[in-house]
Amino acid sequence: MMPGETMSKQVAGAASPDPRSAGSGKAMMGNGAGASWAAVPEKKKLSVLIVDDDSTIRTIHTILVNRVGVEVEPKVAENGQVAVDLFRTGESFDLVLMDWEMPVMNGIEATRELRKMGVGAMIVGVTSHSMDTEKETFMAAGLDDCYGKPLSIKILKNILEKMKIDD
């Protein structure tokens, strides 16, 4: 698989724990307790959490997220534990861009923990691991999608489009 290519949940198998599957099966906004995309006004500010230990990637993804044509409010976390703690303290995000390899808590552990907590936000893996089997491992933690890093504007737009379509 080339960088930037996607691995959707359908490709990786349905073994991943997905709290949303108990509901409509559609992408829900916020931490799982929020409303669906359809109920959100067109101009709603999307909240995006960028989880990566690489400051270069965090900067690029922050700029990218600000370029996608919808009003977005990105926030960054330097490892999985920081991301989990943000949700624990009551913050909610519509989209989480999750790196795999990070110190303290990696992306797989953080994704599992977030799903265990009932977080229904769209979590997209962004990784430099390029093997399909590696991406399958990451997907199985509860991701909605997985891409090579860094993301491009086109891929980010596709992700946001999927959030609408899935609704």
Added chain:
Amino acid sequence: MDVAQLKRQLFEYTTLLFHEGFLDEQFTQLQQLQDENNPDFVVEVVSLFFDDSERLLNELATALDQQNIDFNKVDAHVHQLKGSSSSIGAQRVQRVCIAFRNSCQDKNVEGCLKCLQEVKHEYSLIKNKLEILFNLEKQILAAGGSPPV
């Protein structure tokens, strides 16, 4: 030198960097993200890359200088360097990192030390070349032009 000459020089220099494999299309994507809202975006991201790389190269040298080398730690540093070099399109640095990780996985001390020297060399080359490129862009701006993307 007038703006047209400087622009031609910048174009030829950038083309050469791509031709010689120092940069790949990721660098072009970064340039495309630069606009009036983020006029120094590429320089800012590349400066972050320089800071991170220098820190990681120092940490790698320290880690490989230990009696009992922690290859997991070395591998984690190289993984990070691979990611950040890939994110700015520093293709040759990224390629050495791939070989470096293979040596880490084989716990090959000699291979790791050789890769560290290579990655330091490639890093200093790309740093120097990007500084020349940014300097040319500055000269174009100072002469009243705007650098082509």
